[in-house]
Amino acid sequence: MPDERKAFPLRVDPQLWAAVERCAAAELRSVNAQVECLLREALGGRGVKLKAPSPRKRGRPPKETKE
16 A cells, blocks of 8 residues: 655754754654654644544565465
C-alpha cells in the first residue's frame, strides 16, 4: 500500500525548529512525527475532530522462503 501522507515543504524559524527538535528527541519521535503530533494537538484544542491515525507497520518485512 503506498504511503497516503501529504508531503510539503515548510519554512520555519530556526529557533522554533530547534525547539521542535528538542521536543521530538525528548519524546523519542522523529521531527516529522513531532510536527504531526503538535498539529493534531493544536487542532484538537480548537475543537477540530480528527480520526485517529492508522498505525504504521514497524520493523523488518518477513523473510521470503524459497520453495
